[in-house]
Amino acid sequence: MTSLDGSQQRPDLRTRISRALAVYLERRVLVILFLGFSSGLPLALSGSTLAVWMADYGVDLGQIGLYSLVGVPYTLKFLWAPVVDALRVPVLSRLMGRRRGWVVFSQLLLMAAIVMLGSLDPLTAPWLVAAGALAVALASATQDIVIDAFRVESLDEDQQAAGMACFVAAYRVGMLISTAGAIFVVSWLEDAGVARGVVWFYGYAAMAALVLVGIAAVAFAREPLVEEDEVEDAAADAIPEGDNPAMRLWTAAAGAFVDFLSKPYAVAILLFVLLFKFCDAFAGVMTAPFVIKLGFDKATYAAVVKGVGFGAVLAGGFAGGFIARALPITPSLWLAGILQIVSNLAFSWLAWVGVKTEALAVAIVIENFTGGIGTVIFVAYLSSLCTNATHTATQYALLSALAAVGRTVLASTSGFVAEATGWIVFFGLTALAGLPALVLLAWLHRVGHFGAIDRQRAEARAGQGGQ
Template identity: 60%
Template sequence: MTAPDTTPEVTSEAAPPNDAPAAGWRESIAVYLQPRVLVVLFLGFASGLPLALSGSTLQIWMRESGVDLGTIGLLALVGTPYTLKFLWAPLVDALHVPLFTRAFGRRRGWLLFSQLLLILTILLLAMSDPATAPFATAFAALLVATASSTQDIVVDAFRVESLPESEQAAGMAGYVAAYRIGMLVSTAGALVVVSGYESYGLARPAAWMWGYVLMATLVVIGTVTALIATEPAQSAAADAATSADGAITRVLNAAWGAFSEFLSRRDALAALAFVVLFKFTDAFSGTMTGPFVIDLGFSKVDYAAIVKGVGLAATLIGGFAGGFVARRYSLATSLWIGGVLQAIANFSFSWLALSGVNQWALALAVTTENFTSAIGTVIFVAYLSALCQNPLHTATQYALLTALAAVGRTYLSSGAGYVAKAAGWPLFFAVCVLVAVPSLVLLAWLQRRGHFAALGPVKV
């Protein structure tokens, strides 16, 4: 059974100008209010929420607890499940969760199961103490990342299978924007909450614990969304079509088909390397941004207020700008724009490091980083969707690609703390610009080989 033909076209030609009257704008806005699009939007929030809880927010907690920079840098390794999630994506595609699948369906059952695990693991992380047992805290964070990456697998499949072609573009844009908002809530929002608890007299360890407990309760937004949502018809049909096959057969078919089909393409390995490296400049700097701001002398409240206000606005505007770039220019040109912008944005943090405790410099750095990162993310998602050409294994292939994209954040960035410690903050962020060079070299090579032109108008 094939997956639905729902992904928006990704073409190598500029989109024609929009000459529609005002009614066309009303119709464009109305599509974002369709029930299926709203469901995907709220699931995007649920997917974005946990990432920082085992990443940048946890790094600030550990830094305030006295953990050294080298150990904090190594904490990036707890993101390993985001890198390896393609290994169990076929299980999510092929197997049922006892009780959950029978009661809610194939995709919704996995959604609810992964969200229950997510709530429990975040609560476990909340009960840990990085000051006295940093490695126990890291293990709890690893469990959070595992539950979160499993949820990502299901949400990606649900998005592809539930939205008709007319709503797929709006669903993708809403998902990316809500994902970024979820990340901002678990960074800036969590810091505001923790600082608020401290101002009411709670000791710092207790304030962090209750801050994480509150973040765990926000996962319920995704749970309610999954309960309200309707099981995708294509998912139910695919489940029925393979019901006669054994569990092992279903898993092997999903796994082997996804890998063999992709690796048979021309320049497949170079394309996979590009997927790993494109967001590496963001990941390398992002690993240390929280500790950098704290070391510079800003309070959690200062940082959170700017990230939540200016940063959120920059993220949303950047997302729409990324969509405009992807529609207006070819895929290769769009990737050039996104790749260069997100690299040079690191210079704003070098300037901040030289400026000291300067609210305006912090606002500019956060605005620049959020704006350019959002542009790069939307364009990158369009590219990943273009690579998933075979509807038989869309979910597993997408999990493979996004897992590879997490390699930069998880492994390549794990030494960022040592680089920052050795080089100092101004030079460190200049190094973050340089680490973008390999991805741009690969981009030029793939463009010359006709990789992007060969993708053509792609529908998944």
């Protein structure tokens, strides 16, 4: 806005609030909202919901903990992210565009894998269940790669914050539906007299049908313009001697890794990404079995753990978005790191109190609210590390996959630790597991890593100051 004398004036408060709210109704942001739901839906189906299913069937804690290893594709997805960047899906990419074609392809695979997993029995065919869960994780990780790239490429700079907030909130809603929703379906079918051997199949089939939400969002979306303007041109410049798929793939992969590793303190950054969510993940693998083993029934788990926690996680997500925008990155990460430690101690308290629904609600509200804050802040940090538009998909896949190591490989022993120590001590140990990340956070701040990120954010906001 410009005054009569030519000077720049900031819009009044009402105008700025109106603009901030209006962005949430824009077509591209709404598409990201529904894709966030699609991205969050499958994670629990090979994780916490599968753990409840196994606990319901009497599988021992050690084996349940080992099943977290089926999430390894989330850790290794950066290995095939260059395939998504460099190649096209036959027919679908021609009809819909490269990004949208890949999203639909991954979602069709995901629906088939979820139905297959639900048709198996964890007692009589544990290895087939592991293979089915692995197939779900592979399709889900591929979907994440494409949706993350689509999100970054399709949103303008002034839409990124709103898109991230919507994506994270919808992601948690998807996780809520695939845990509480699936368990409610199973409990309702059991109460209706459906044979116990098939109720979990129907629960998983219902979740597979919900993947159609993501397919509908893709149909409503437009292919990012950056596809033709930047990605294709960059690939052509890198491969001047023809459209060679193998060379295109190699160039995409090598360029992304070399670019990231050229950053100052790259190894320390990667270690920080690995450890930051570890304490949360270490506890999270055992949260569902803990509630069931403590004595709560499945209906209470669904109603309190996911029902009451729903409002808390949404509030935490939007609070995290406000904090990430209002504060520099360093205090934001400190706050998120401390809160996730406190949330783990709430479960030690619950284990001491025992089977009391009110105590369960308190612990779950704390966990979901702090988890919402931490997730948004951490996603904001990961996004700030992807500064080269040519390699956004592969680099973000690398970072998010590395963060998932805590939920898969590192947390795979959680069941054995819980059995050896008891629940009170176990959740206390998970809180202590958050301290190494805070030490790295302090060191990276001291060497100026976060200062560079804050300067980039300040420059971006200054460029929009007169708008």
